[in-house]
């Protein structure tokens with residue numbers, strides 16, 4: 250039964266974009282928590298922790314995201330751990346994203362001059378306090394543009410979750426295209442929805458950068 | 466008892482021995498000026514005193530507490546030892562008030578209003594009470610350095626270390642910083658200051674220490690040492706800095 254591509258389909262696509270946003274949000278949160286830990290481990294003066302973090306980042310960055318999705322979705326059940334597409338996607342994207350955020354944030358942290366650490370240490374701040382009050386706040390400004398860049402990539406990459414049966418914007422687009430035989434119109438709509446999600450983010454990043462610049 | 470006791474301290478960076486058996490005792494309330502050529506180890510000595518740099522041999526005690534001992538709580542020690550750097554090293558993301566109150570709040574657990582009162586007081590001492598809410602980037606170099614001194618004072622240290630605190634400043638701005646140093650010295654603060662300001666060393670340094678190639682080459686009462694250097698190295702150094 251071939252139906253027309255109409256307003257109702259557009260509504261369905263927009264509704265499916267919710268899942269794109271939800272997966273992005275969960276994946277970003279997971280990536281951020283893990284990534285911050287990785288970034289901090291990378292700059293601590295404790296060699297084994299640095300190596301661990303560096304190896305993790307190298308390993309994850311050197312493997313395709315798709316493989317992580319398959320590994321977790323099809324691999325874990327073989328080990329007796331059953332996962333639904335949601336959990337598999339959230340875990341895979343968190344693992345993948347943490348390596349990128351870890352690297353981005355490590356760069357931001359190390360871009361702060363050593364003298365700032367020393368000034369903090371000289372006032373009696375512990376290493377954790379130096380990080381929290383002196384180093385991290387200053388590196389945020391540097392980290393924001395690449396972090397938002399990462400977030401935009403993440404939004405687009407969540408479309409890969411379609412392969413393990415996670416229905417988000419792209420998967421819904423595929424289904425709609427198959428039902429209507431209007432792939433061009435459908436995918437243009439899908440592209441517009443992705444753009445509508447990503448564009449405000451880059452604008453927001455720019456305005457934040459400007460604001461933070463003024464505060465200096 | 467001396468406030469600072471430095472005994473036979475040696476320090477190397479890799480194979481480069483920077484301090485070669487330095488010994489120096491400083492009494493409470495003394496102002497010691499450390500002079501010497503670039504690379505003679507002046508900054509390194511200061512950084513060893515507050516434990517920013519480890520030493521390979523010898524001992525450093527501040528107020529009886531051994532600095533180079535793994536059991537020593539460096540955090541505690543550093544509350545008693547302030548250091549001011551050539552490049553100010555203010556926290557650029559924090560206002561003047563927050564620069565000054567950060568360590569009192571976080572390290573000494575002062576209440577915010579209490580810490581702010583201290584900030585006002587120390588800022589008044591450096592003549593910048595109107596800059597409480599300014600950001601470092603809005604201040605001149607001289608003002609930034611005075612804020613850095615105020616930040617240090619707010620911790621109520623027993624000893625203050627100054628590493629060429631006027632060297633990064635234009636000549637017109639060094640005067641205001643030297644005035645602050647003078648008043649801190651007059652209030653009885655124990656100070657070790659690395660300086661190229663011989664005039665200042667002469668007036669306020671109760672003692673001058675001349676470092677040369679990682680050793681204390683000559684030391685004594687400021688006026689005497691500067692007027693009648695005994696070693697040829699100090700003579701050469703003095704004639705170079707006084708042109």
Ligand SMILES: Nc1ncnc2c1ncn2[C@@H]1O[C@H](COP(=O)(O)OP(=O)(O)OP(=O)(O)O)[C@@H](O)[C@H]1O
Pocket residue numbers: 478481483501502503504505506507508509510
């Ligand atoms: N972090 C470091 N790593 C390796 N070598 C260092 C380090 N810091 C200082 N040095 C070396 O130690 C020696 C003494 O340096 P120091 O900074 O103590 O000299 P200084 O007397 O303060 O000189 P200046 O008047 O130029 O400040 C120099 O040869 C310097 O190259």
Ligand SMILES: [Mg+2]
Pocket residue numbers: 507508509628629
């Ligand atoms: Mg120096």
